Amino acid sequence: MPQSTWEYEGCDPAQERLREALCALGNGRFATRAAAPEAAPGPLHYPGTYAAGVYNRLESTAAGRQITNEDLVNLPNWLPLRYRVRPDGAPHGRWLVPGGPGTRAHRLVLDPEEGVLTRTTRYADDRGRGLLVVHRVLVHMGDPHLALLRTEFTADGWSGTVEVQSALDGRIANTGVERYRALAGQHLTHLHTGTADGDPGTVWLRCRTTASDIRVALAARTRTRPDPAAADTSLTGRRAARLLTLPLAPGRPAVVEKTVALCTSRDPAISDPLHSALDRVRQAPDADALLDSHRTAWRHLWRRAELDVPGEAGRILRLHLFHVLQTLSPHTADLDVGVPARGLHGEAYRGHVFWDELFVLPYLNLHFPEVSRGLLTYRHRRLPQACLNARAAGLRGALYPWQSGSDGREETQELHLNPRSGRWLPDRSRLQHHVGSAVAYDVWQYCQASGDTEFLHTRGAEMLLQIARFWADRAVPDPATGRYRILGVVGPDEYHDAYPGADRPGVDDNAYTNVTAAWVLCRALELVRSLPPFRHDELLDRTALHRPELERWEDVSRRLTVPFHDDVISQFDGYGDLQELDWDGYRARYGDIRRLDRILEAEGDSTNRYQASKQADVLMLGYLFSPAELAALLRRLGYDLDDHTWNRTVDHYLRRTSHGSTLSGLVHGWVLARARRADAWRYCQEALTEDVADIQGGTTGEGVHLGAMAGTLDLVQRGLTGLETREDALWLDPVPLPPLSRFGFRVRYRGHWGVRVRMHPGQLRIGVPDSDESPIRVEIGGRSALVHPGEERRFTVPPGR
Numbered sequence: 199m200p201q202s203t204w205e206y207e208g209c210d211p212a213q214e215r216l217r218e219a220l221c222a223l224g225n226g227r228f229a230t231r232a233a234a235p236e237a238a239p240g241p242l243h244y245p246g247t248y249a250a251g252v253y254n255r256l257e258s259t260a261a262g263r264q265i266t267n268e269d270l271v272n273l274p275n276w277l278p279l280r281y282r283v284r285p286d287g288a289p290h291g292r293w294l295v296p297g298g299p300g301t302r303a304h305r306l307v308l309d310p311e312e313g314v315l316t317r318t319t320r321y322a323d324d325r326g327r328g329l330l331v332v333h334r335v336l337v338h339m340g341d342p343h344l345a346l347l348r349t350e351f352t353a354d355g356w357s358g359t360v361e362v363q364s365a366l367d368g369r370i371a372n373t374g375v376e377r378y379r380a381l382a383g384q385h386l387t388h389l390h391t392g393t394a395d396g397d398p399g400t401v402w403l404r405c406r407t408t409a410s411d412i413r414v415a416l417a418a419r420t421r422t423r424p425d426p427a428a429a430d431t432s433l434t435g436r437r438a439a440r441l442l443t444l445p446l447a448p449g450r451p452a453v454v455e456k457t458v459a460l461c462t463s464r465d466p467a468i469s470d471p472l473h474s475a476l477d478r479v480r481q482a483p484d485a486d487a488l489l490d491s492h493r494t495a496w497r498h499l500w501r502r503a504e505l506d507v508p509g510e511a512g513r514i515l516r517l518h519l520f521h522v523l524q525t526l527s528p529h530t531a532d533l534d535v536g537v538p539a540r541g542l543h544g545e546a547y548r549g550h551v552f553w554d555e556l557f558v559l560p561y562l563n564l565h566f567p568e569v570s571r572g573l574l575t576y577r578h579r580r581l582p583q584a585c586l587n588a589r590a591a592g593l594r595g596a597l598y599p600w601q602s603g604s605d606g607r608e609e610t611q612e613l614h615l616n617p618r619s620g621r622w623l624p625d626r627s628r629l630q631h632h633v634g635s636a637v638a639y640d641v642w643q644y645c646q647a648s649g650d651t652e653f654l655h656t657r658g659a660e661m662l663l664q665i666a667r668f669w670a671d672r673a674v675p676d677p678a679t680g681r682y683r684i685l686g687v688v689g690p691d692e693y694h695d696a697y698p699g700a701d702r703p704g705v706d707d708n709a710y711t712n713v714t715a716a717w718v719l720c721r722a723l724e725l726v727r728s729l730p731p732f733r734h735d736e737l738l739d740r741t742a743l744h745r746p747e748l749e750r751w752e753d754v755s756r757r758l759t760v761p762f763h764d765d766v767i768s769q770f771d772g773y774g775d776l777q778e779l780d781w782d783g784y785r786a787r788y789g790d791i792r793r794l795d796r797i798l799e800a801e802g803d804s805t806n807r808y809q810a811s812k813q814a815d816v817l818m819l820g821y822l823f824s825p826a827e828l829a830a831l832l833r834r835l836g837y838d839l840d841d842h843t844w845n846r847t848v849d850h851y852l853r854r855t856s857h858g859s860t861l862s863g864l865v866h867g868w869v870l871a872r873a874r875r876a877d878a879w880r881y882c883q884e885a886l887t888e889d890v891a892d893i894q895g896g897t898t899g900e901g902v903h904l905g906a907m908a909g910t911l912d913l914v915q916r917g918l919t920g921l922e923t924r925e926d927a928l929w930l931d932p933v934p935l936p937p938l939s940r941f942g943f944r945v946r947y948r949g950h951w952g953v954r955v956r957m958h959p960g961q962l963r964i965g966v967p968d969s970d971e972s973p974i975r976v977e978i979g980g981r982s983a984l985v986h987p988g989e990e991r992r993f994t995v996p997p998g999r
Contacts, residue, residue, distance in 0.1 A: 202516045206306040209297030211242050215899030216892050221308045222543045226527025227342035229542035235279040236295045244374050245275040248542040251535040253604040254407035258381035261622035268603040270549020271385045272372045276458040278365040285358040310520035313496045328354030339495035342529040343478050347456040348485045353446040364420040364456050365439035366403040374545040375900050377615045391438035401438035404472045413463040415471035417479040423453040455485040503565050504944040514886045518907035531572035540901025550601040553636040554905035561912045563647035564945035570644045578657040580606025595668030600630045619800035626695035626703045629688040634665045635714035647923040649948040655733050666722035669715040673754045681759045691815035693805035705770040709816050712758045719755035766850045767816050779808040792858040811855045813862035820869040848873045860888040860906035868917045871933045885910050927975040932995045965990035
């Protein structure tokens, strides 16, 4: 069996939802969880199909308050296919389900290379008569509207019939996250079913969302070999089913091919979703042809995203890449969607868009820049709303929401439930205004990697300037210090949303927020100076940006406050005055303290009182910026950052972090690869296994952690090679870890498709494919070299690296 496959033996109720998420299938436009086609939704199984950007808003009551939440909608279930057997003309038997009576063996195999999930189940009745059932499932990567379920039934030593029911089921709701179940989850209305004109073998279901009024249609064509001995169609308002009776005999398996089309009114080039779904399923080829074209599409993706990492780390990385591509494929580029933090794999975080593109786009920039551009265009389309958000706060510029959905308003919930205490608590995470800096960083990095100056000078410039304007307006002067301060925010840590006993939310001068704000102002000023004269005048006129405001940007970018304590960068002003936590005591009492915030709240305490972090905050600066760039940023702000201070800072927060986020191990592994390499691999391993081992304790079953998955890919691509794209060159500063000292990958840089990077102990190779493009300038170890198309150059990795 190929090394990249993932295999699960037996039926394990405790692991079912995790497997459903890890084996989910998608194509960048929609995805379906790997629920058993035979099983009804319930405590063990949670079928879910999610289309990118299909959100709906519902009102609920929580803690005596009316609240509104927008969710990524769980669409009608296209998977259902159940069966029962009648050996030798016996009466109807029970519907068979993996794990139910008669199950003798069950195996699930995911092949990421082909994008196919195979589910094999063996049954036997009381007389030993066996039935083998093999499902093959795919969500087509070539045609982003199609999916296929091919099922083969084989009788072991008996003759009779198998009765098969193939259905589309609209009896679905958003109930996949336990802590949300007390809230409204019925997003679909106006459900209707029917059969295609002249084709009783094709059934359809259409509906629409209750508030966003998105029309959704599915059509399912069911064909069999041999032809059915009997067939019937059952239609209700919420379910359309086709009941087929197929003859079975030893050596003569029966095959059922269920081809499904899913269309919505948000799709490009769609008039009526139902008409389109019926048309697509009518024209779809048979299962073998669909499988061939699907494999071809995946082969092309894998070629563009070539990744050669040996051993188990490589197998996990290919699974991560598989899920990134299923959520954000080239099909995504034409959609008005962002990066859902949990992919299209479940309902955690309500399918919202956070800052996760900060961890995803650096990978995509060097493989699928058209996808990165599409995701940044999602942000640009919501720039007017971001400006309204800032205006509502009494500020100029653009304030991007911490959680975004359909239209760019703030979607962060006002209350969140602590499952440990059962209490609903105020949610202040909307004060994570640093999301705007992430958007600006993403714009800059994309344009540096792709050379897309057209985007930088138009949409990118509009976003960058308005985000810079917000930060300059958000900063307030402090006469006592002669510096600027940013007050009342929440940093990436999330554990500190107020000072102990304070009556106002937020903390002051979060170091990550202030340093990244200064970086945004620097880049915005640089961009204004470099714009072509015509575009310069046009943009400044449109934004009413004049010299006095630019002078303020310059001043703020040089005098923002960065707090320190004990020769360590403080997470925020006053952080050093907080109490120390008894880490050993809490670990002894609770074991897993990743969600320390929930533990303390249940005790009547708060993380606000302690020097305790959920995830990297100050250390995020070491993730975004190279050591030289970070030192230069601090120097511009009037602070010295030498290796001693940075290493003390790393050690300080490493001892005070609970790692309650899947991003935490990733960032710490990245930073430690340069600051303390001997300890880096432990955190890198944790980042690799967060989802496959469900380290966070049940969260992966609610949807994979897409940012962490993409981040592990980028850890190999940029973190261990020191790869940067700036100043029209590839800059490299390798820091291979002993367990990952030999690996390779391809990147797309500017006009060069498939630049090959190979790391070997003591050596790095760069090969540029033959073309008519200009050579690539490479900067490594203080040495500059040109690598021409059709050439491979070898570089010695400096000793100690």
